[in-house]
Amino acid sequence: MIKYILKRLILMLFTLFVVITLCFMLIRALPSSPPEGSSLAQSQMILERWEALGYNKPLLVQFGIYLKNIFTRFDFGTSWKISKTQPALELLVGRLTPTVLVNLYALLLSIPVGIALGILAAIKKNKWQDHLISTLVMFFVSVPSYIYAFLVQYFLFFKLGWFPQTIYSLSDAGGWFTGKMLYSMALPVLALSFGQIAGLCRFTRAELTEALTSDYMLLARAKGLTRAHATTRHALKNAMVPILPMIISSFIGILGGSLVIESIFSIPGVGQLYVQSVQQRDYDVFMLNSIFYTLTGLLAGIVVDISYGFIDPRIKMGER
Amino acid sequence: MKKISVRIFSLTLLLCILCPTCLCLTSCSGRGGGEGEYTYHTYSSALGTNWNPHTWEVNADSAILGYVSSPLVDVSIKNSTDGVYTWVFEMAESVTDVTEQNKGDLEKYKVTLPEGKALSDITEGYVFEIKLRRSAAWENGEEINADDYIYSMKQLLNPKMKNYRANLFYSEESALAGASDYYFGKTDDFGAVGLYKVDDYTIRYVTQSYIDYNYFLNSCTSPWLVYEDLYEAGKREVGGLTVTNYGTSAETTMSCGPYRLSSIQPAKQAVFEQNPEWYGYEEEDGRLVSYTDFEVDGERVRQYQTTKIIIDVLDEQSAKNAFLRGELSEWTPSADELSTYSSSDRLYKNSETYTMSLFFNTNVNTLKKLDAQSNKNSIVLSSKSFRKALSLCIDRSKYVSATGAFIPEYALLNGLYFYDIYNDPTSSYRASNAAMTEICKLYGVKYGEGETHKTLADAYSSITGYDPSSARALMKQACDELAASGLYRRGEDILIRVGWAKGALSADDNRQISLLNEFLAAAAQGSGFGQITLEAVGNIENRYAAVPAGEYAIGYGAWGGAAFYPFRSLQVYMDPDQYSINEAGCYDPKTDKLTLDVNGERVTKTWQEWSGSLTGSGMYSSADADTRLSILAQLEGAFLETYYRIPLCSSTTCVMLSYQCDNYTEKYNVMYGFGGIRLLRYNYDDKDWASYIKRQGNTLSYE
Known part of the structure; x- marks a missing residue:
């Protein structure tokens, strides 16, 4: 197992290096010029700044300096556009909290509700409850989250006034972990949850339905277990094998953020930051975001793969 | 089996009901202010990130800078009916053309004479004496004097910093004599730049080329003053460049304007409150009030009635929703929306x-x-x-x-x-x-x-x-x-x-x-x-x-x-x-x-x-x-x-203003706009405004 993990980690680092290299070269290959309407004096000044910052050096030299700064000083560069003169790392870390919170709340709401509805639909297979849930699932899976965002904003803020339409600022709420902040996050959490609930519900239903019709369930019933006991002790346990890794990867995915949801609910998160960094050619911020997302994705893959082994001892990692 | 499904269903239902309820219970919304408070709540698609007067780049930066700084000279309304403006001396008590009396400066700072003219022909348009306001202070109470202005200009033109706004002072209409050479490193002696201190509250500004007095006053509307301690503390070397983080957060900002930055959350919200150290305020019944020291339509009127300014980051649709629910003081309708509000008396339109x-x-x-x-x-x-x-x-x-x-x-x-x-x-x-x-x-x-x-x-x-x-x-x-x-x-x-x-x-x-x-x-x-x-x-x-x-x-x-x-x-x-x-x-x-x-x-x-x-x-x-x-x-x-x-x-700019406040005038003038935040007048304080919105059923009609 350790050998497998080490192998995966080495592969992960190699992939990360390739992605970083590509991102570094590609973002700098995009055309970048002084802002439209700049006078020659201003354009000249901007070009001099680029020169002073080393943007005119050969790409490989720039890349070498970039890597050297990371490894020797843990310096991921500076934001020159989005948050002028702020270290890129500081900027990214500052934007992580709201993204993580909104996504975490959405996940905490989605997991119990999604799984519960999935179980109900599986148990009540082909009855009206199953049909109702399946229809709703189809609907919620098909509609993108920004549609819910507009709907919940319109009804729950504009029409009913129950919730604020965007999340509160830190000064309004008094901090990230206050009741007011939690309350203000209600609408984005709901908008994000609908799709997740539907996805989990569909997956749970499918897995549990299969488990309920398995031979071991027949055996369990034959041994005298009630259907309730057989379902909770055997079917649910087996059905959870593919569901749990999915949940684990969702937890890692909460770092990702959603550009559209963040824009609609004015969440100052990493999703927005990433897009802004590309649009504004904020090189160091873009690079750090890319490293962060790539690393998150790769780690999620490893953790999910490893989790199979822990959840189901029959699965041996790295063995033929 | 039936028992299990009933339990699961009940649990799900419970969760669905409980979660929002808990969220509601933990809440206590309400951002509104109270009696005698006047909040101007505006929005932007992006918040400024750099309101350092030496490096600001975009309008969102300039919006923040405008609240936390006072220029030497400003422009306001003299007669709103005829569209007559007046110069308002802010950080300067006076600006005088003293070219005639200081002809030596023309030679000393090597000014450029108009084509076909000799030094002896010059009597005006080069040397300007600026008497600084003695009561001007930073938000921490420290007084502002001539040294602050000299230091600020030196930093603005610092060749190692390559500040974005330096060109205003080395190449534009009011370029300082000798500034170009200093900025481009041809000399490292700031004494060769035409800005010098006469006494603690007087500076002289020598322009590179001839400039009309009024155009010079106009150039004085751009602030360039920075607070030395914060400016220096924020300095660091990046590549071959010296940069400072001055004016990038509440902590690195020192206001000398009518408002101070009380908090800013990047990409989210900026909040400004009255700056008690601003020279224009006096205390009246425990509140800071200010009146113009110039006449507007024949009388001295209240200025800066707004006690708090909030800028939120919102997208277009959210801004519209918030405006119609009375949460925003202004809203810019999109081109498609304009036809709906074109006849509204709350629409202020200017080319x-x-x-x-x-x-x-x-x-x-x-x-x-x-x-x-x-x-x-x-x-x-x-x-x-x-x-x-x-x-x-x-x-x-x-x-x-x-x-x-x-x-x-x-x-x-x-x-x-x-x-x-x-x-x-x-x-x-x-x-x-x-x-x-x-x-x-x-x-x-x-x-x-x-x-x-x-x-x-x-x-x-x-x-x-x-x-x-x-x-x-x-x-x-x-x-x-x-x-x-x-x-x-x-x-x-x-x-x-x-x-x-x-x-x-x-x-x-x-x-x-x-x-x-x-x-x-x-x-x-x-x-x-x-x-x-x-x-x-x-x-x-x-x-x-x-x-x-x-x-x-x-x-x-x-x-x-x-x-x-x-x-x-x-x-x-x-x-x-x-x-x-x-x-x-x-x-x-x-x-x-x-x-x-x-x-x-x-x-x-x-x-x-x-x-x-x-x-x-x-x-x-x-x-x-x-x-x-x-x-x-x-x-x-x-x-x-x-x-x-x-x-x-x-193009035209079309802005809807809420019923809470009015611009001073409805007649746009290119010099003073509609009167700006200085002369903005309120029909309701925050408390009355909240009651008004409630009486309207929480949705306002502006059509």
Whole structure:
């Protein structure tokens, strides 16, 4: 197992290096010029700044300096556009909290509700409850989250006034972990949850339905277990094998953020930051975001793969 | 089994009900203020990130800087009915032209004298003495004196920092003498720069070139003061550059303006509160109040009534929702929304100085190259007849109807420009005889005895820029000329890609381009040209540079300038030493010559020399207003006659203000706008406003 993990980690680092290299070269290959309407004096000044910052050096030299700064000083560069003169790392870390919170709340709401509805639909297979849930699932899976965002904003803020339409600022709420902040996050959490609930519900239903019709369930019933006991002790346990890794990867995915949801609910998160960094050619911020997302994705893959082994001892990692 | 499913269902239901309920219970919403508090709640799609007066770049930065700084001089309303402005001395108690008494400074700082003038001729326009306000202080109570200004300027021009705003002081109209050499490292002695301290509360400012007193006052409206301790504390070296984080957070900001930055959350919200140390406030019943020390419509009025300003980051739809629920003090409707609110008395509308126009690259070789790539027969743009036909075939009234926020334009400078506003507030450039004559000539509108229009004013007001019959005739002429010269084969289709927008194309953009194609199709009928199609292209990093670089044959964009100083505005079309000329693919303003009439004398200069002659130390920079007006009008007319650029429209700004507050005046003036935050008046304090909204059922109607 350790050998497998080490192998995966080495592969992960190699992939990360390739992605970083590509991102570094590609973002700098995009055309970048002084802002439209700049006078020659201003354009000249901007070009001099680029020169002073080393943007005119050969790409490989720039890349070498970039890597050297990371490894020797843990310096991921500076934001020159989005948050002028702020270290890129500081900027990214500052934007992580709201993204993580909104996504975490959405996940905490989605997991119990999604799984519960999935179980109900599986148990009540082909009855009206199953049909109702399946229809709703189809609907919620098909509609993108920004549609819910507009709907919940319109009804729950504009029409009913129950919730604020965007999340509160830190000064309004008094901090990230206050009741007011939690309350203000209600609408984005709901908008994000609908799709997740539907996805989990569909997956749970499918897995549990299969488990309920398995031979071991027949055996369990034959041994005298009630259907309730057989379902909770055997079917649910087996059905959870593919569901749990999915949940684990969702937890890692909460770092990702959603550009559209963040824009609609004015969440100052990493999703927005990433897009802004590309649009504004904020090189160091873009690079750090890319490293962060790539690393998150790769780690999620490893953790999910490893989790199979822990959840189901029959699965041996790295063995033929 | 039934028991389990009932349990699961109940659990799910419980969760669904409990979660929102818990969220509601933990809440205690309400951002509203109380009695006697006046909150101005606005929004932006992006929050400023850099309000350091030396490096700010975009409007969002400038908005924050405006609240936390006081300039030396400001402009406000004297008479709102007649649109008369007044200079307001803020951080300066007075500004005096002391050139006559300090002629030695002219030599010492090596100023540039106007063409044909000697040092002995100079009596004004170079040395200005600024008496600083003694009661001015930073938000921490520390007094502001001459040393602060000298330090700030030294940092602004610091060659190691390469500050974005340094050019205002080394190359623009009010450039400091010697600043250019200091900024470019030709000298490291700041003593060679024309800014020096006379005493603790007096500084003198020596300009590199002649500048009119009023224009100098206008340049004093740009703040450059920074707080030394924070500025220095925030300094660090990045690459070969010295940078500072001054003015990037609440902690690194020191206000000297009427408001202080109490909190800012990047990409989310900025909150400003009254700065108790601002010299203009006095305490009245425990509140900070301020009255103007100048008369507005004959009386001293309350200023800065707003006690708190909040800027939230919101998208368009969220802003609309918030405004209609009374949570925002202002909202800018989109072009599509404008028709709904066009008759609202809460709508404040004003034109902008920018004129949207089509500009071309007419170079035959470039056009041939483009035709070999993505265009088809864009070579037709090399024909002046074709470009003129294009201009005359556009029904600008119909064109602007494609969106709600534009008005038609027929010239480079629109109706907002004034040629002598400091001496004559009614000196509209566009309404002057000289300017009207040139535009009438351009569109072939005649006046006088035996003509349809008896007077110049009548003729000018009849101009629509739309002349379909002339356009058709010119199209035919263009086709004949191009066919004869072998550049175009009759009947072939024409496809020209237009560098249209920096961002993605919007529905408005698509409507506009399809209207242009409609106009072109009508004009080209029977001309010999095949189908003419313009294809708009969006997401262009810098379309202004892309056209002269030969990437596009046509660009679409806007230029504008200082409305009260139009003499510099034509430099963007003619002075390659100041700007990258969009029309550089058409002509060389450094060598191409033009003859104009100056007070009855025919004078020939290059285009660049003409544009420079009106500013700085140019030959006519200190000429009387009428002479400068005449030159400017002829220059504008001559440039439009080349059809290197076709003006189409100018945009307007439309802002809805909530019932909570009113602008001081509804009549927009280019000098003071509607009165600004200084003179904003409130109908309700925050408490009454909250009650009002509740009485309206939490939704307000502004239609």
